Amino acid sequence: MKKSKILLGTVVIAIIGLITVVAADHIDAPAAKGTTADITDFYAFQGEDTSNLVFVANIQGLLAPTATAAASFDENVLVEFNIDTNNDNVEDLVIQAIPRDGKMYFFGPVAPNSPGLTSSINFASLQSDVEITKYGAEAIVKNANGMKMFAGPRDDPFFMDFARYGEIVGGNAAAFNNPGTDTFKGTNVLSIVVEVPKSRIGGSGTINTWVETKVKQ
Amino acid sequence: MKFNFIKYTAAIVVTSLILVGCSKDDNDTQILVPDFSGTYMQKDQMGRPAVNTVFVSADKKDEFNVTVPSQQSAKFQSMFETNLKALSPAFANTGDKNALGQDAAAFTGLLATDVLNVSLDGKTTFYDGTNVLTGRALADDVITVELLLIFGGEDFTENPTLSDDNVSANDKDFLTSFPYLAAPW
Numbered sequence: 109m110k111k112s113k114i115l116l117g118t119v120v121i122a123i124i125g126l127i128t129v130v131a132a133d134h135i136d137a138p139a140a141k142g143t144t145a146d147i148t149d150f151y152a153f154q155g156e157d158t159s160n161l162v163f164v165a166n167i168q169g170l171l172a173p174t175a176t177a178a179a180s181f182d183e184n185v186l187v188e189f190n191i192d193t194n195n196d197n198v199e200d201l202v203i204q205a206i207p208r209d210g211k212m213y214f215f216g217p218v219a220p221n222s223p224g225l226t227s228s229i230n231f232a233s234l235q236s237d238v239e240i241t242k243y244g245a246e247a248i249v250k251n252a253n254g255m256k257m258f259a260g261p262r263d264d265p266f267f268m269d270f271a272r273y274g275e276i277v278g279g280n281a282a283a284f285n286n287p288g289t290d291t292f293k294g295t296n297v298l299s300i301v302v303e304v305p306k307s308r309i310g311g312s313g314t315i316n317t318w319v320e321t322k323v324k325q
Numbered sequence: 326m327k328f329n330f331i332k333y334t335a336a337i338v339v340t341s342l343i344l345v346g347c348s349k350d351d352n353d354t355q356i357l358v359p360d361f362s363g364t365y366m367q368k369d370q371m372g373r374p375a376v377n378t379v380f381v382s383a384d385k386k387d388e389f390n391v392t393v394p395s396q397q398s399a400k401f402q403s404m405f406e407t408n409l410k411a412l413s414p415a416f417a418n419t420g421d422k423n424a425l426g427q428d429a430a431a432f433t434g435l436l437a438t439d440v441l442n443v444s445l446d447g448k449t450t451f452y453d454g455t456n457v458l459t460g461r462a463l464a465d466d467v468i469t470v471e472l473l474l475i476f477g478g479e480d481f482t483e484n485p486t487l488s489d490d491n492v493s494a495n496d497k498d499f500l501t502s503f504p505y506l507a508a509p510w
Contacts, residue, residue, distance in 0.1 A: 132374030132467065137386035140369035147369045152441055153449040153462040156502050161445065164463075164506065173510045186365040197395040197438055208359040224393050229361040247504055258504035263497045265506055266374075268468045269490040276487065277412075283486030293496040296509040303503055306445045314459075316440040318372035318394060322365035 132266055144168060144182035145321035148297055149266050152317050155303050160256075163189045163203065163304070165319045166297040169264055176261050176296045177243040181207040184324040187300055188227060191217065191317050193310035199223050201309060204230065205259070205300050211237040212259035212300065217308050227322050256303040264297045367391050372439035374451075374467045379412070379475075380405045380436060389439075398437040405433035413475050415483065423474045424481050425457065432474065463499045463506065468492075 132149045140146045148169035155162045165187050171179050186206045190199035204215040206229065218233035236252035241260030250257045269288030275281035309315060369390050371377070381389045382404060392400055406429050410417045416429040423432055442458045443449060449460025452470045461467065469489050476484040497507035 133369075133371040133377060137369070137377065137381075137390050139387040140390060143368070145368040147371045149374065150371045150441065151461045151463060152443045153460045154447075161443065161449075162503070162505060171509075176509055185368075192394075192440065197397075197440055198393070206361055208361070213358070213361070225367040225391055227365045228363070229365075231358055231361070234358055243509060247508070249503055256503045261509040262504070262506040263495070263509050265463045265495055265499065267466075267492050267495045269492045273468075273490060284490045286491040288491035290492045290496055294510050299504070299506055301504040301506065310445055312445050315443050315445060316372075316394075317443055318370055318440045320370040321368045323368045325364045325366055 132268075140321075145185045145323055147319060147321055148264070150319040151265070157303075159306055160303045161306050161309060163302050163317070163319075164265075165189065165205075165300045166262075166264065166266075167300075167321065169266075169295065169297045170292070171261070171264075171296040171298075173294070173296065179243075179261065179296075179298055181212065181240065181259065181298060183207050186227060186229070186322045186324070188320045188322060189302070189317065190320060191309050191315050193313075193315055195314070195316065197316055202227070202230070203302055203304065205302065207240060207259070210240050212240055212257065213237045214255070214257050214302060217304060225322075254305050254308075256301075258299070258301040260299065261296050262299040264292045264295050266292050268292065370439070372441045373436070374461070375471055376436055376439045379471070380408050380433070382408065394438050394440050397439055398434060402430075402433055402437040405437045406430060409433055409475065413484075415478065422479050424477060424479060425474065426479075464495065466493050 133147050147165065147167055149166040151164040153162050168179055186204060189203040191201040192198060193200045199220055201217040202220045203217050206213055214235045214237065215230050215233045218230045221228045221230055235255055236250050236257060238250035238257040238259055239248045241248045243261050247258060247260065267290045269284060270291035272281060272284050272288060372394065377386055377389050381401065385404065389401060409429055409432065415421050422428050427435065441461055444459035448456050449462055450456050451458065451461050451465040451467045472488045472490065473481050477488040499505055499507055
């Protein structure tokens with residue numbers, strides 16, 4: 109316990125001391141860094157049921173186990189999965205996730221009220237809500253309208269010897285170590301996971317997708 | 326759209342009026358939508374792993390996060406190319422390419438539009454030796470793939486000590502079923 113705290117402290121110091129910041133997107137930019145809107149990672153993959161696609165957004169990374177119970181989703185932060193179905197890199201559909209009073213509410217997939225940097229919640233397309241899983245509790249999963257939903261703390265799935273990468277880029281090392289050390293070992297994130305039928309996000313072919321956090325004004 | 330907004334706002338107001346003085350029966354047959362009205366402004370965004378981290382200069386990272394993907398390439402591709410050549414000088418040599426057959430301009434042209442390409446027709450992986458950029462699965466060693474494309478040259482054999490961080494798996498096993506991510510530490 110004490111050891112992981114010390115390690116985390118070292119990581120934080122290393123981050124502050126570097127111009128380069130943490131991958132994959134962990135703490136990537138000054139304005140988002142360390143806020144409740146800081147995206148750490150984004151995944152999109154075929155589900156266990158291969159007719160579905162799974163989207164994962166992770167935020168607020170590098171949580172020590174001792175800090176995880178106190179971490180929470182911000183009710184003023186909307187997480188928006190963007191889906192471009194016609195290859196112009198403009199979103200044709202969005203899935204919106206936003207918390208309130210211990211639940212995560214999911215809207216869409218639906219055409220956005222307005223594409224781009226400003227969003228409003230598409231009330232008409234509410235799918236369902238899921239109780240946010242508390243630290244240490246069994247994962248709570250909601251099944252509704254052919255979709256699956258989850259929100260809560262998880263082990264950070266990202267792995268990388270980030271510390272060594274920083275030394276290399278900073279000119280203090282010439283090569284990676286073998287074996288390397290996973291900088292993210294033993295740390296948690298807050299995750300939103302949503303599984304949706306492919307038929308509702310374009311059906312076939314290739315989509316372009318990205319995730320955004322948007323803050324209530 | 327406007328009519329819908331009015332209709333649903335009205336429904337929410339009416340519902341909340343009905344709720345006043347009632348005991349809340351949480352039987353989940355009917356979802357009451359809280360008041361999520363208002364405007365939400367962009368703060369952070371992400372498509373492919375580590376793109377902003379590695380290729381965007383420190384003073385442009387915030388701007389990159391609030392540039393819509395359809396405008397990212399026009400605004401940032403040349404910066405990506407400059408930073409790629411600084412990171413991996415071989416790309417400055419005429420004709421130098423990565424294992425996808427892309428020179429510096431083509432590679433950064435792909436990366437500067439920070440979206441994740443996902444196939445709806447089969448295996449989803451960042452790179453598995455056969456499929457390229459058809460999604461991103463939890464177990465994909467995305468950093469090594471990116472290091473190989475940056476440092477590994479035309480056939481992944483160049484700069485072996487820079488093209489693999491030698492961390493190839495997560496610290497916990499993923500689940501085969503939803504929610505797929507491992508329980509927290």
